[in-house]
Amino acid sequence: MKQIVKELSMFIEKDGQRFIKEGKALIQTKRIEKKEGKLIEEEVFYNPAQIINRDLTVLVIDTFQENRQPITILDALSASGLRSVRFAQEIQNVKEIYANDLSLASLALIDENIKLNNVSNVKIYNMDANKLMKEDIKFDVIDLDPYGTVCPFLDSAIHSCDDSLLCITCTDSRVLCGPDTQKCFAQYGTARTKMNCFAENGLRTLLYTISQAAGRLGKAIKPLISFYGEFYLRVFVHVTKDKVQTHKLFSQIGNLFFCQSCQSFHVYPYGQKEDKGYKINKKPIPSKCEVCGSSFKINGPVWIDEINNIEFVKKMLTNLETRHTHFQTFDQIQGKLTGIINQNEVSSNPYSYNMTYLASNLKCTNISKKEIFAGFQSLGFKIAQCYLQVDLYKTNAPNQAIYDIIKTWKKIKYGENYLKSIQENTPAYTILTSETTHTPDFTFKPTFNSAKMFYPNLEGYGPKSKAIQRKIVELEEDQAIKKQKID
Amino acid sequence: MKQIVKELSMFIEKDGQRFIKEGKALIQTKRIEKKEGKLIEEEVFYNPAQIINRDLTVLVIDTFQENRQPITILDALSASGLRSVRFAQEIQNVKEIYANDLSLASLALIDENIKLNNVSNVKIYNMDANKLMKEDIKFDVIDLDPYGTVCPFLDSAIHSCDDSLLCITCTDSRVLCGPDTQKCFAQYGTARTKMNCFAENGLRTLLYTISQAAGRLGKAIKPLISFYGEFYLRVFVHVTKDKVQTHKLFSQIGNLFFCQSCQSFHVYPYGQKEDKGYKINKKPIPSKCEVCGSSFKINGPVWIDEINNIEFVKKMLTNLETRHTHFQTFDQIQGKLTGIINQNEVSSNPYSYNMTYLASNLKCTNISKKEIFAGFQSLGFKIAQCYLQVDLYKTNAPNQAIYDIIKTWKKIKYGENYLKSIQENTPAYTILTSETTHTPDFTFKPTFNSAKMFYPNLEGYGPKSKAIQRKIVELEEDQAIKKQKID
Numbered sequence: 001m002k003q004i005v006k007e008l009s010m011f012i013e014k015d016g017q018r019f020i021k022e023g024k025a026l027i028q029t030k031r032i033e034k035k036e037g038k039l040i041e042e043e044v045f046y047n048p049a050q051i052i053n054r055d056l057t058v059l060v061i062d063t064f065q066e067n068r069q070p071i072t073i074l075d076a077l078s079a080s081g082l083r084s085v086r087f088a089q090e091i092q093n094v095k096e097i098y099a100n101d102l103s104l105a106s107l108a109l110i111d112e113n114i115k116l117n118n119v120s121n122v123k124i125y126n127m128d129a130n131k132l133m134k135e136d137i138k139f140d141v142i143d144l145d146p147y148g149t150v151c152p153f154l155d156s157a158i159h160s161c162d163d164s165l166l167c168i169t170c171t172d173s174r175v176l177c178g179p180d181t182q183k184c185f186a187q188y189g190t191a192r193t194k195m196n197c198f199a200e201n202g203l204r205t206l207l208y209t210i211s212q213a214a215g216r217l218g219k220a221i222k223p224l225i226s227f228y229g230e231f232y233l234r235v236f237v238h239v240t241k242d243k244v245q246t247h248k249l250f251s252q253i254g255n256l257f258f259c260q261s262c263q264s265f266h267v268y269p270y271g272q273k274e275d276k277g278y279k280i281n282k283k284p285i286p287s288k289c290e291v292c293g294s295s296f297k298i299n300g301p302v303w304i305d306e307i308n309n310i311e312f313v314k315k316m317l318t319n320l321e322t323r324h325t326h327f328q329t330f331d332q333i334q335g336k337l338t339g340i341i342n343q344n345e346v347s348s349n350p351y352s353y354n355m356t357y358l359a360s361n362l363k364c365t366n367i368s369k370k371e372i373f374a375g376f377q378s379l380g381f382k383i384a385q386c387y388l389q390v391d392l393y394k395t396n397a398p399n400q401a402i403y404d405i406i407k408t409w410k411k412i413k414y415g416e417n418y419l420k421s422i423q424e425n426t427p428a429y430t431i432l433t434s435e436t437t438h439t440p441d442f443t444f445k446p447t448f449n450s451a452k453m454f455y456p457n458l459e460g461y462g463p464k465s466k467a468i469q470r471k472i473v474e475l476e477e478d479q480a481i482k483k484q485k486i487d
Numbered sequence: 488m489k490q491i492v493k494e495l496s497m498f499i500e501k502d503g504q505r506f507i508k509e510g511k512a513l514i515q516t517k518r519i520e521k522k523e524g525k526l527i528e529e530e531v532f533y534n535p536a537q538i539i540n541r542d543l544t545v546l547v548i549d550t551f552q553e554n555r556q557p558i559t560i561l562d563a564l565s566a567s568g569l570r571s572v573r574f575a576q577e578i579q580n581v582k583e584i585y586a587n588d589l590s591l592a593s594l595a596l597i598d599e600n601i602k603l604n605n606v607s608n609v610k611i612y613n614m615d616a617n618k619l620m621k622e623d624i625k626f627d628v629i630d631l632d633p634y635g636t637v638c639p640f641l642d643s644a645i646h647s648c649d650d651s652l653l654c655i656t657c658t659d660s661r662v663l664c665g666p667d668t669q670k671c672f673a674q675y676g677t678a679r680t681k682m683n684c685f686a687e688n689g690l691r692t693l694l695y696t697i698s699q700a701a702g703r704l705g706k707a708i709k710p711l712i713s714f715y716g717e718f719y720l721r722v723f724v725h726v727t728k729d730k731v732q733t734h735k736l737f738s739q740i741g742n743l744f745f746c747q748s749c750q751s752f753h754v755y756p757y758g759q760k761e762d763k764g765y766k767i768n769k770k771p772i773p774s775k776c777e778v779c780g781s782s783f784k785i786n787g788p789v790w791i792d793e794i795n796n797i798e799f800v801k802k803m804l805t806n807l808e809t810r811h812t813h814f815q816t817f818d819q820i821q822g823k824l825t826g827i828i829n830q831n832e833v834s835s836n837p838y839s840y841n842m843t844y845l846a847s848n849l850k851c852t853n854i855s856k857k858e859i860f861a862g863f864q865s866l867g868f869k870i871a872q873c874y875l876q877v878d879l880y881k882t883n884a885p886n887q888a889i890y891d892i893i894k895t896w897k898k899i900k901y902g903e904n905y906l907k908s909i910q911e912n913t914p915a916y917t918i919l920t921s922e923t924t925h926t927p928d929f930t931f932k933p934t935f936n937s938a939k940m941f942y943p944n945l946e947g948y949g950p951k952s953k954a955i956q957r958k959i960v961e962l963e964e965d966q967a968i969k970k971q972k973i974d
Contacts, residue, residue, distance in 0.1 A: 130646075134621055151703040155642035159617075182758075182765050186702045186733035189740070189788075191757035191767050212699065215673045216638040246673035253676070255742075255785070257772070270678035270785065271669075278669050280678050284782045285744070287774030295771045298742070298757065301676075301788060 019116070020046055023058060024089040024326065027082050027113050046080075052329040053145075053234055054083060056227060057167055059324055059333065060236045061141050062091045063316045064165045064224070070095035071140035074160070076129040076153065077101060081110030081122070083143060088119035090324070098139075100125035100132055130156040143167040149175065150206075151187055154213045161219065161239035168210065171232040176202035193258045193299040196354035199228035199388040200307070201256075204350065206233055207303035211249060220245030225316065226307040227336070228388045230457065235307075250278035255300030256351065259289035261427040262361055264399035266296075267304050267350050291399050291434075292427035304350045313340050331452070338451035339387030343394050346382045352392040353402055362403075362428050363421060364410040373446030375405040379438050387453050403431055404438035412442070506603070507533055510545060511576040511813065514569050514600050533567075539816040540632075540721055541570060543714060544654055546811055546820065547723045548628050549578045550803045551652045551711070557582035558627035561647070563616040563640065564588060568597030568609070570630060575606035577811070585626075587612035587619055617643040630654040636662065637693075638674055641700045648706065648726035655697065658719040663689035680745045680786040683841035686715035686875040687794070688743075691837065693720055694790035698736060707732030712803065713794040714823070715875045717944065722794075737765035742787030743838065746776035748914040749848055751886035753783075754791050754837050778886050778921075779914035791837045800827045818939070825938035826874030830881055833869045839879040840889055849890075849915050850908060851897040860933030862892040866925050874940050890918055891925035899929070 012019045012026065019026050033040045065071050070093050075084045077100070084099035099110050099122050107126050114122050125132060133142070133156035141164060142157050144150050149172045150157075157166055170176055175183045177198040184192050189212065190205040203226045214221050220242050227234040250271025257266045266286040271278040288295060317337040320330065327333060340347075356366050367375075369385075376383040376397055386392035395402065410432070411418045422429050499506045499513065506513050520527045552558050557580050562571045564587070571586035586597050586609050594613050601609050612619060620629070620643035628651060629644050631637050636659045637644075644653055657663055662670045664685040671679050676699065677692040690713045701708050707729050714721040737758025744753045753773040758765040775782060804824040807817065814820060827834075843853050854862075856872075863870040863884055873879035882889065897919070898905045909916050 131621055134618055134643075154703065155700075156621075181767065182734045182737060185737040185740075185758060185765070186730070187705070189699045189702065191737065193767055209703070212676045213642075213703075215676065216641065216696070216700075218674070243673070247669045250669060250672040250678065253672075268785070271672060278672070280668065280680055280784055280786075282782075282784065285772070285774040285785065287772040295769075297767055297769065298755070298772065299767075 022051060022082065022328065023055065023086045025082060025085040025113075025117055027080060027085065028109065028116060033108075049229070049231075052332055053169065053227075053229060053232070054086060055324070055327040055329045056225075056234070056333055057083065057143060057236075058086055058090045059316055059320055059327075060167065060225060061087065061143075061165065062323065063312065063319050064141065064238075065091060065093045066315070068093065068140065072096045072098070072138075073141040073143065074098045074133070074137075074139040075100065075143050076133065076157070077144065077146050078110055079103075079106055079145075081106075081113040081124075083145070084110065084122045085113050085117040085119055088122050089117065092323075094121060097122045098125050098132075099123065100127055100129060102126065102128055129153055133157055133160040135160075138162055139164055141165045141167065145169045146171075148172045149187060151209070154210065155217075158210075158213050158217055158219055158239060161214075162241045164239050165224070166210070166221075166237050166239050167234070168206070168237070169232055169234050170206055173202065173231055173233060176205055176233055177228075190302055191299060193256075193260060193297045195258060195260075195299070195351075196263060196357050197352045197386070197389065197392050199233075200351055200386070200392075201299065201302065202233050203228060203235060203307055203388075204302040204304065206235055207237070207307060208253060208301055210235070210237060211253065211303060214239060215246050215249050218243050218246060220248065222309060223303075223305075223307050224309045224312045225340070238309075247278050250280075252303060252305040253301050254281075254304045255298050256302060256304075257286045257296035258299045259292065259294050259296055261294040262289060262292040262399075262403070262431065263353065263358060264289050264291045264403070265299075265351060266399075269304055270301070289399075291403050292430050294427055302350075306347055308340050308347065310341065310344050310347070313337055317341065332455050335452045335455075336387055338449075339385065339453040342449040342451055343384035343387060346384050346394040346396055349394055349396050352386040352394045354391050355393055355406070356391050358402065359406050359410075362406055362410055362432060364406070364414065367406070367409055369448075370446060371409065371442050372405075373448050374442050374444040375409065375440035377446045378441035378444035379405070384448070385453070390454050401438045404436045405440045407432060407436055408438075408440050409442065509538060509569065509815065510542065510573045512569060512572040512600075513603055514567055514572065515596065515603060520595070536716070536718075539819055540656065540714075540716060540719070541573060542811070542814040542816045543712075543721070543820055544570065544630060544723075545573055545577045546803055546807055546814075547654065547712060548574065548630075548652065549810065550799065550806050551628065551725075552578060552580045553802070555580065555627065559583045559585070559625075560628040560630065561585045561620070561624075561626040562587065562630050563620065563644070564631065564633050565597055566590075566593055566632075568593070568600040568611075570632070571597065571609045572600050572604040572606055575609050576604065579810075581608060584609045585612050585619075586610065587614055587616060589613065589615055616640055620644055620647040622647075625649055626651055628652045628654065632656045633658075635659045636674060638696070641697065642704075645697075645700050645704055645706055645726060648701075649728045651726050652711070653697070653708075653724050653726050654721070655693070655724070656719055656721050657693060660689065660718050660720060663692055663720055664715075677789055678786060680743075680747060680784045682745060682747075682786070682838075683750060683844050684839045684873065684876065684879050686720075687838055687873070687879075688786065688789065689720050690715060690722060690794055690875075691789040691791065693722055694724070694794060695740060695788055697722070697724060698740065698790060701726060702733050702736050705730045705733060707735065709796060710790075710792075710794050711796045711799045712827070725796075734765050737767075739790060739792040740788050741768075741791045742785050743789060743791075744773045744783035745786045746779065746781050746783055748781040749776060749779040749890070749918065750840065750845060751776050751778045751890070752786075752838060753886075756791055757788070776886075778890050779917050781914055789837075793834055795827050795834065797828065797831050797834070800824055804828065819942050822939045822942075823874055825936075826872065826940040829936040829938055830871035830874060833871050833881040833883055836881055836883050839873040839881045841878050842880055842893070843878050845889065846893050846897075849893055849897055849919060851893070851901065854893070854896055856935075857933060858896065858929050859892075860935050861929050861931040862896065862927035864933045865928035865931035866892070871935070872940070877941050888925045891923045892927045894919060894923055895925075895927050896929065 081099050084097045150168045181192045188209045221237040224236045251269045254269035381397035383395040568586045571584045637655045668679045675696045708724040711723045738756045741756035868884035870882040
């Protein structure tokens with residue numbers, strides 16, 4: 001843990017107690033109370049891996065509030081109140097913050113953290129978050145940061161949104177991105193195939209589920225920024241009560257016809273825009289992979305529209321560099337935002353390609369980034385690195401052009417040996433022996449913008465157990481320490 | 488309206504006031520109250536077209552309660568309280584009925600109808616139905632009978648269900664079955680194509696939406712009986728809190744690949760059962776119609792599992808014929824239940840074919856029902872009439888066999904003229920000139936069970952405006968009658 005403390009946060013000692021400083025807030029990690037002759041010690045398991053999530057949230061809300069009346073924020077699952085006390089000190093134009101938690105232990109901690117930070121506009125609530133969100137209070141911002149999935153809170157949250165910002169975390173990345181596809185279908189309604197760009201697929205699955213909950217209540221969503229943090233997914237969506245906008249859903253939701261042999265794919269929207277509104281898609285349905293001849297699997301339904309709003313992200317970057325230079329994760333966030341802006345020309349193409357994996361599919365060693373860009377750009381296609389995962393590229397090139405680039409590269413590098421150790425009747429053989437219709441020029445001088453988008457994980461990075469534990473230190477008796485989860 | 492009154496309901500005069508008798512209940516249609524010098528007259532617009540809906544509901548609940556502890560029923564949108572007072576008198580083993588309505592005018596009416604029927608276990612509530620259903624009360628039965636769509640109430644209702652019966656009406660058949668496909672996608676999340684069996688498609692769309700709301704909360708649904716009443720859809724589902732059952736959803740939801748030229752189709756589930764649970768479907772994706780060569784459209788996602796539970800329906804029929812012979816719609820319900828039982832052998836085949844339409848597609852006049860059954864059964868296929876719409880047949884025969892039957896029939900009837908007035912390069916030409924692989928024998932003696940499943944619509948049949956209107960009869964002033972919708 002030493003490295004994290006040094007790099008990302010700061011412990012402060014005061015009156016013999018230890019506090020953590022994050023952003024502009026100071027929070028208590030321990031709280032000791034004497035009760036019925038026993039010392040009750042409550043401890044917040046502070047998770048430094050989530051600093052970037054909280055910094056990002058402060059920045060998103062502080063950008064969303066611009067040109068609005070003073071805003072009301074609901075921190076629906078507040079735990080220690082850390083988010084609320086940060087919002088109160090780091091976001092402009094805040095009228096009121098509701099810090100809500102069902103756990104009584106949380107309430108005491110939130111209360112102490114409010115006093116510690118001397119903030120006046122944070123109100124504490126002790127309600128079931130779902131009931132609070134059904135209370136017909138209009139929140140400008142709702143932050144939902146649950147353990148696991150957001151699903152149980154989704155409908156109530158949408159109910160409370162009307163021209164509002166909804167900030168959603170899901171920590172069940174095993175379900176949204178990982179092997180638990182059965183649970184993914186049951187809970188999120190999306191059939192997921194195994195693919196390289198699993199982070200984007202997880203985000204598109206989550207956005208699909210949110211869009212459906214919204215559509216049912218006559219509301220539309222617009223994703224402002226989507227973020228993947230390895231063990232969690234985080235999306236920020238603008239929810240509006242706009243029935244006409246919900247009609248657009250017909251073209252924003254679709255299925256991905258995905259080839260598990262060569263990772264080629266086609267995005268097939270359910271609907272298409274016509275003169276008289278949105279109608280069912282009349283385009284031919286792709287059934288077999290045109291690159292390797294394998295059958296497609298159906299990955300969907302998923303959100304196939306933009307997952308970031310470029311204008312909003314640009315404003316975020318400006319605000320980061322002017323108002324939020326104090327962030328502990330300033331560099332990481334600056335890198336991600338720049339990465340999103342850099343991929344803007346190809347961001348309307350959902351999903352991406354892992355060129356290393358595609359090359360290994362054809363049994364050739366890795367193509368350099370420069371050669372990749374040269375190959376695509378010499379053919380007139382656009383390409384950019386994906387900000388979500390290392391080694392992924394977004395492009396407007398069709399599947400066949402992408403494989404033509406790798407094939408051509410292999411033929412140049414391997415000469416007559418390019419079919420060596422490739423077995424007949426395999427997808428690789430089919431691809432390598434099929435006609436090449438694109439001729440990339442690897443001597444082309446490519447242009448690309450760079451941003452440092454990926455940082456190594458810190459020591460101790462990963463999901464933590466629930467935020468608050470209660471240790472009962474029985475002083476009068478045997479001094480044994482019993483741990484009991486209360487949250 | 489005379490015909491309806493005569494056939495389906497009965498007006499009763501008592502103390503100068505007029506009452507309606509439905510089932511075992513008596514209800515007031517008008518209520519007059521003097522207030523601030525004005526006579527306030529409230530009137531329930533009694534809709535006889537819904538008698539079958541209410542009779543069916545009584546029968547379903549009375550079947551569901553068997554072998555259970557005394558049940559608690561929520562009549563969530565009670566209006567006049569008619570359902571509640573019927574439930575109290577016609578269903579066995581009822582502990583308590585919550586008659587809830589947000590409208591104050593309703594409350595007074597419910598109260599008077601409770602007194603009129605002298606029932607003791609109906610409690611009146613005056614809450615927003617969504618808030619009441621979030622109150623953590625476990626209801627054994629929830630009846631949701633809204634105007635329009637059920638969507639705004641769905642999630643709260645599922646929240647309140649745990650081993651419960653959920654009874655749902657949607658009166659927005661224009662959205663679920665009709666031309667408003669844009670709104671259908673926005674609200675129900677399903678892309679619908681135009682097809683002959685629109686009633687079944689509407690029910691499968693609704694069941695899909697319910698299953699998704701349930702899955703998100705870790706709950707599974709089992710449809711007990713599904714009903715289509717022209718201007719409304721009615722489904723009864725058993726909701727259980729069973730995460731393992733929710734995994735089954737992967738194979739219960741799918742897309743329909745539908746040919747709008749010849750009405751052929753393939754049902755493609757998202758998932759399939761394997762040794763280690765449900766996995767993504769690995770079967771080839773149908774892209775072109777094998778019968779006429781046209782492109783498929785994607786109709787979905789929809790519920791593709793059974794929409795009726797045969798064991799439950801058989802119990803309903805027994806209970807109808809023993810305990811509910813007093814129903815005004817006894818014959819209609821008996822016909823529908825018998826129809827569902829008769830189609831049991833083919834009920835696992837979603838969707839159905841309109842043989843008249845298919846024949847007209849090939850420009851031949853109608854085949855008789857006897858010839859249809861002979862054709863299918865002579866080839867070893869099963870066939871049954873669909874209980875939802877006239878002229879529709881369910882079968883386990885593949886698309887090609889179905890068209891082979893019609894082609895063969897046309898060739899027999901029309902002889903050498905069978906291609907007369909069929910233009911080349913049309914789907915009909917493709918079908919009629921393609922090879923026939925099945926040779927049906929129309930002299931085969933078919934077997935089929937008959938049930939009178941379709942009754943002509945009664946005069947005045949159709950959706951009514953909202954249930955309660957308030958007429959303000961201003962006696963002191965100008966005697967003018969103003970109508971003001973209050974519900």
